[in-house]
Amino acid sequence: MLSSSDMNYTNYLDNLSSHLNHYLSIIILLFGTVGNLLNCLALSQRTLRTNPCAFLFLASSIANIITLISGVTVRLLASWSADLTDTNRWLCKFRIFILFSSRTIASWLIVLATCDRWLSSSINIHRRQMSSLKNAQRSIIVIICLSCLIYIQIFYCYEANLTDAPLKCYGKTTWCRLLIDLEFIFINILISSLLMFFFSFMTILNVRHNVLRRIQFVPTNIMIPTATMKKHSQRLKKTEHYLLWMLFIQVILFILLSLPQAIQSLYTNITRFQVKSKLQNTTNNFLFNLFLLLTYVNNGIPFYIYTLSGGPIFRKALVHSIRDFIRMITRQRR
DSSP states (O other): OOOHHHHHHHHHHHHHHIIIIIIIIIHHHHHHHHHHHHHHHHHHSHHHHSHHHHHHHHHHHHHHHHHHHHHHHHHHHTTOOOGGGGGGGHHHEEEEEHHHHHHHHHHHHHHHHHHHHHHHOOOHHHHHHOOOOHHHHHHHHHHHHHHHHHTTTTTHHESSSSSSSSSSEEEHHHHHHHHHHHHIIIIIIIHHHHHHHHHHHHHHHHHHTTTTOOOOOOOOOOOOHHHHHHHHHHHHHHHHHHHHHHHHHHHHHHHHHHHHHHHHHHHHHHHSSSOOOOHHHHHHHHHHHHHHHHHHHHHHHHHHEEESSHHHHHHEEEEEEEHHHHHHHHHHHO
16 A cells, blocks of 8 residues: 555656656657758758768758657657557557667667768778768668668567556567567667767777878869868868767767666666566656657757757858758749
8 A cells, every 4th residue: 555645756756757748748849850850951951961970960860850750749649648559559560660760770870970980080091981971871771771670570569558568559578578678778779879989989089199181182184272272171171070079969968868768778677577566666657758758859959969069060051951942932932
């Protein structure tokens, strides 16, 4: 039996969890979707999309939009008891498959971006040559294929209308939940965070040793004034600097916002077979909902990171993309 204070606390956590799912989901969905759409406009500008790191940011923004729609929108509908994936088994399976795959794609594209910054800042010419748009495009295809393949078992494991799980659309057996939870924790959070940290640290070492230099190939039959070459080189260095700074901040926030869910999920799986009180279960469900929403913040904040830390390079590209978009609309109306 729960005491009156424990009962009140349990009801308080249930209400707080419901409000978080409702109001915080609206904020994340609204600002995240708009921000990622603006990212796509800015990063698709010619001055940025030819850069492999910026191209990875662009692909990651698209994956973030898919994640927010398949994840946060459904949680918002669930707060209004209008989530069809809770009752339809095939919608449940397909939605979870898209969600897990897109979240993994988004995080691993950032891993690729950190790897690209390390390659481009290396003193080894062969490593610098590996930092190319073509390799970035190939890597994106590989990440998409592997992410979809990793979570194919979701079509067997996930079911709708569950009553003994944190969510109605969840793993149907204990082992299914354990497999998918641990798979997501290690692949999407722990391993990706470690690789982000490793490549970021290696890039910092390269920058400290002043080896962040690009070899410029200029045709011998074309005479380019020295002032023009210097100006072009300075512009490229500024772009590299701001992209690196944007990436570092995104990596730090990714780790800070993702690790709580990893720790909570590991604790839940370790204590899965322990008998828990209603208060403990309510607390665990509240932390599950809170930390899960925090991971969605990762998918919604890149635009605001890029705007604040991307300097004039990103902001100018954003302004140009908005102007081009407005011109395109006005021309179609005429």
